[in-house]
Amino acid sequence: MEYRQSKTGEPISILGYGCMRFTTKGGSIDIDKAEKEIMAAYNAGVNYFDTAYVYSGSEAALGEILERNGIRDKINIATKLPQYLVGSRAALDRYFDEELRRLRTDHVDYYLMHHMTAMNQWDKLENVGIKDWIAEKKASGQIRNIGFSYHGNTEDFIGILDAYDWDFCQIQYNYVDEHSQAGRKGLLHAAEKNIPVVIMEPLRGGKLVNQLPQKAKDLIASQDNGYTPAEYGLRWLWNQKEVTCVLSGMNSIEMVEENCRIASSAKADSFTEKDFEVIDKVKQIISESELVGCTGCRYCMPCPRGVDIPALFRSYNMTAVDSKSSARFEYAQTVGLKKDPAFATQCIGCGKCEQHCPQSIPIREKIKEADRVIRPLPYRIGINIVRKFMLRS
Template structure:
């Protein structure tokens, strides 16, 4: 197992165990199976285990396994405050104390503000006294490192990152999401500030393994390196020195073994020209299945009315790879929860975007088509309701 250091020089395994996808049996987590998989990862050198308050049964399962095997002091627990449920200063302690009880511990190594999507959410927490609360918890030793997990646009990510002296952060990032959400720009901004970055959804929940177009699978299978679909995605991430730890929701012994094998020699800077060429071939195969030929170059931006054109087209394209439900959910959280509205219905058809598009996309027409698919009327209603809940002052 290879390791990279956190902000204070502590070694973190480059492979982290994502505890959201434990196997269930009879409606609850199969704890014996989860224990075998966690212990296999531990024996292979994994020392970072990520869970959250809202992952059903996950914190309690992890707590039992760590206690049974007496390894709490030998690993790092990362869990998360459900900031979207916090209403007052008292609830901060309520959720935190409940998490300590579930995890059978008296401290958290890496604690995150969960699922931040807009800077307004951090503003709200500040109004509730989050800075003093964090200071108290860190001084008492109950929290060792403080961070946040993020699903939103690059601008708000950088805004949150610059608003506090964070110890680490967690973002969704993979070769398909290279320029969406926090993206490469956000990753590099964090690195420039000396803030370690933990990666979630490195394979988009397995979709970059099982749901790749057949042409993409063929390109990988015929590569002389002998990579598996998962291996290519993981090595692409670990090739980047700005990446500290990559989470994987491992729920089979085979997956644990494969990922730990890859993490034993995936050094930063180890990709060669053939590897980068293979990534481009896979991305091109994915693009061939897309509904609109947007490359995410952002030459169309900024829109004078605030429409996030690339984000809408990206979600629209994801409907062909991952299905409409997933694409709609992602659009709802990354665009629907922006501080300022950025929907296609704000378009006044001025045409400035089309004048700058290198792909000559009929953007005005495609915006309407994409919006109908990605944001049908039930989602419009739902997004409006959630905006009032998440973004209220």
């Protein structure tokens, strides 16, 4: 197993165990199966295990397995505060204390503000005293490292990153999402501040493995290095020295063994020119089914009315290679929950965006088309309800 360093120099395995996708049996987590998989990963050198308050049964299962095998103090637990449910200082202690009980521990090694999507969420936490609370928990040793997980746009990611002295952060990042959400720009900004970055959705929930177009699978299979689709995706990430740890929701021994095998030899700056060519060709194959030829260059931005044009087109294009529900969820996270709305319905048709588009996309027409697909009436109503709940001051 290869290791990279935390902010204080402690070793973190480059492969982390994502505990959201444990196999269930009879409506609850199959503890015996999960135990075999976790112990196989532990014995292969994995020392970072990620869970969350809202992952049903996950914290309790992880705590039981670690206690049963006597390895709690030999690994790092990462779990998350459901910040979107917090409305008072008392709630901070209530959720945290419950997590400690579930995990059967007296401290959390890596604690995250869960699912941050916009700067105003951090502002709300500040209003309930989060900074003093964190300071108390760190002073007592109950929290060793503090961070946040993120699903918004690049600008708000950088804003939150700069708003506090974080020990680490967690972002969605893979070769398809290189320039969306926090993106490469956010990754590099974190590195400049010496903040370790943990990666989630490295293979987009398996979609960059099982749901690749057949043409892309054939291309990968034709290479003489023997890499699998998963291996290309993981090695692309580990090739970047700014990436500290990559989470994988492993729910089979075979998956654990394959990922640990790859993580035993993956090093930064080891990707060859040919490897990059293969990734570029795979991305091109994926893009062939896109509905709008947007490259995400953002030359069309800023929109005078605040419409996030690239984010809308990205989600619209997702509907051609993924489910509409996934694309709509992506849009809700990156755009729908921003403090200041950025919807296509705010467009006044000025045409400024089209004047700067290198792809000559008829943007004014296409954003209306995309909005009808991404935000049908039920979703508009749902986003408005969630906005009122999550963005309340």
